[in-house]
């Protein structure tokens with residue numbers, strides 16, 4: 001079943017790299033690598049350049065922490081977005097899920113994880129102070145906590161709700177149309193829409 | 208919403224007789240490939256010891272709970288020399304909780320679950336498609352063993368009636384481990400982190416306590432009157448949450464307490480959650496010093512007394528065995544009585560637990576559990592006189608081969 005040593009080294013190395021991707025087992029990695037053998041040299045070079053530039057062209061948005069090519073991401077620099085609502089997510093990868101649902105017109109804030117004591121990850125490793133500065137700017141009226149509905153996500157939401165309780169910001173939590181323990185990345189758009197529209201207040205002022 | 212408990216035997220609620228109709232075992236224990244068909248009612252698995260009778264019960268149990276009643280080592284379930292096992296069950300249509308009538312588990316490199324052929328990711332959603340209660344010799348540990356045995360029994364029973372209990376329990380255990388990790392790395396984690404996890408612990412811990420207390424209450428109301436047919440004396444159950452006594456004159460140490468009306472044990476819902484949270488805050492400095500969360504449902508105890516005396520300390524071997532047997536009878540009753548889906552199949556697995564009983568008590572035991580559509584599997588080396596007139600099907604088990612012929 002494993003591919004150990006049955007291919008030339010160049011192919012073997014590519015298979016090993018592909019296997020590092022989530023959801024790719026050795027059999028799939030082999031299939032993908034063999035499929036690329038059929039590509040034209042030009043297509044392969046283009047693909048290689050895309051990979052090489054991935055980290056050169058991408059950076060994190062100075063404001064929200066989203067992936068971006070400019071200092072401000074496309075959402076933060078879009079004048080049509082509501083600037084008085086911020087939706088807090090754990091990872092930048094969750095933003096497109098909300099965007100596809102199409103019902104949220106505010107801004108985001110990427111925490112960069114959640115408080116995970118069993119992994120030794122404390123609040124100091126999250127972008128919480130950056131969020132506080134945004135809230136203290138005074139423009140934000142509502143904060144939506146969209147951390148995942150498992151123990152760590154709920155605890156992180158509770159932490160943020162407590163931390164910003166003194167500010168005049170309404171704090172709400174996504175309603176759980178989202179299956180308990182589910183990965184937000186796999187939630188469908190309809191579910192996300194329900195969850196956003198049925199969010200519940202968990203703390204904060206109402207000014 | 209809750210139906211009143213206590214039915215006398217003979218007045219079992221009408222049940223459509225939902226049952227397990229077929230079972231396929233592949234590379235499971237000593238079975239290479241066996242396909243079994245079952246009739247509703249009482250099926251006797253007959254044969255000498257060591258032929259694989261109990262393995263069939265174990266397979267049914269595994270399909271119900273995704274765990275064996277004999278081992279935590281999944282490898283032991285795989286037939287010697289094979290690299291995995293497969294189990295499939297067919298239920299009478301529409302008796303399963305989900306409406307599914309075909310369950311399948313394959314265990315190779317990883318575990319795969321199927322309901323009606325559709326793959327299912329989460330074991331927590333797969334289990335308890337049918338109600339199952341096992342009566343096994345190890346049950347004596349329910350009475351004589353440590354409190355953890357009784358908690359596990361309470362949790363399995365409660366989880367059969369209410370899936371959310373197992374979710375709360377799992378979340379509680381996870382939050383507890385997380386909070387203990389914070390206590391040991393305080394500094395890296397701030398007081399706000401502890402506040403946040405305290406809230407999670409209180410939310411899920413209060414739910415666990417409330418659910419367990421409800422089950423013990425049902426146990427008391429279902430099971431008091433008729434236990435005398437198996438056990439000499441009166442059985443009493445007292446649930447003691449692992450929370451400190453609220454009486455300030457009481458020692459803060461070590462013994463979880465029942466307490467009076469305003470003790471945490473007597474309050475419910477949001478009030479319980481608030482009291483729980485307050486308790487965590489009050490004990491925070493001690494928890495920080497010890498690096499561990501002292502109080503909580505991880506210290507719950509179910510005290511069982513026989514005629515006023517602590518059974519585990521004063522009961523004879525025979526009294527303990529009979530009481531453990533009664534706990535299982537009561538489990539079956541509680542499932543039948545409190546299920547939200549009266550169509551649900553109730554499958555009882557009875558393995559070598561009647562040895563201590565005299566013939567009249569054995570008959571009383573069968574009277575207690577038979578009827579009302581309950582399906583029973585019973586292993587024995589020879590059909591005992593107490594079973595006369597009760598058996599609907601006899602299967603002969605010999606060296607991993609099952610046959611209907613005599």
Ligand SMILES: [Zn+2]
Pocket residue numbers: 061062063064065066072073074075076077
């Ligand atoms: Zn941005």
